Amino acid sequence: MAKRLVAIGDSFTEGVGDWEPRLPNGVRGWADRVAKQLGKADPAWEYANLAIRSRRLRGIVEEQIEPALALEPSVITFYAGGNDLLEFRQDVPALLEEYSRAVARLCASGAQVLLFTGFDIPLPPLLEPMRRRNQVFNAHVRELAAHHGATLVDYWSWEVYRDRRMWDTDKLHMNRAGHRYLAIRVLEILGVEHQLAFEPFGPAERVPARQALVRDIEWARQWVFPMFGRRMRGVTLGDELSPRWPHPISPADGMKKLYRKRRQDAIAG
Incomplete structure (x- = not known):
């Protein structure tokens, strides 16, 4: 194997x-x-x-x-x-x-x-x-x-x-x-x-409680509510994506190099 x-x-x-x-x-x-x-x-x-x-x-x-x-x-x-x-x-x-x-x-x-x-x-x-x-x-x-x-x-x-x-x-x-x-x-x-x-x-920076609350509210506005909104609409961030490496590659050949060649081949045709 x-x-x-x-x-x-x-x-x-x-x-x-x-x-x-x-x-x-x-x-x-x-x-x-x-x-x-x-x-x-x-x-x-x-x-x-x-x-x-x-x-x-x-x-x-x-x-x-x-x-x-x-x-x-x-x-x-x-x-x-x-x-x-x-x-x-x-x-x-x-x-x-x-x-x-x-x-x-x-x-x-x-x-x-x-x-x-x-x-x-x-x-x-x-x-x-x-x-x-x-x-x-x-x-x-x-x-x-x-x-x-x-x-x-x-x-x-x-x-x-x-x-x-x-x-x-x-x-x-x-x-x-x-x-x-x-x-x-x-x-x-x-x-x-x-x-x-x-x-x-x-050491981690200590954030005052009020600032932490404001940060959490902003986080919910930017990330949590949009995520559940997408779920309600039946759409996801992966709908238009394909698997990154669907076929076996050799990592020893360099993944950035392999991806660059894959894109060039796709453009060529």
Whole structure:
């Protein structure tokens, strides 16, 4: 079996928040960073990333799982369900059942499967029920990982992500530092030597309560209300996007170089 990493999921795996216009969909992300280090450790590694932002679990199951397995991955990463948990009306038991079936299908392939818990993102009181859903979902992910022998990436438990400097301005996606740190942890879990480094932040700036409240209100106006508005209209930020790396590439050849050639070929014809 080829050494092949295949990543599937939503914006978390696509790389949203780690902005890079010289790469597909304008992002980089932790999965690209992991793939690059795998390629440095062994040029035989190949990589595909089928994740698209805003995808719910059903879309990931229907659009990504079988194409991913058809690539015969040796390692497959699976993060899904976060967008579903943000729905006001969500049948959580049904969601857990669908997630369970997806995990069973992936693990039956013989690939090493990485499952991720979701981080405990601070939410305003209005969205507190969604936080409790996340706790239930994470407990289920842990149980499934143990049952199927999958590799657990317990993102929930990493205190470093409580620092707002690990997050993009929407507070829902990691920024470049957050993606880099996650890549380091995934590489460590895989037992791969790497050249990535993460410099700890200095002391966090203390924000007065009134200023913090104003900031939270502005955040809700800019990000939360538009997100739920899109959901009500049935549109998502990923509707016009395609998978970033739908076919296996060799990270050792340089991903920016590969993307530049892909664009040139598309223009030519």
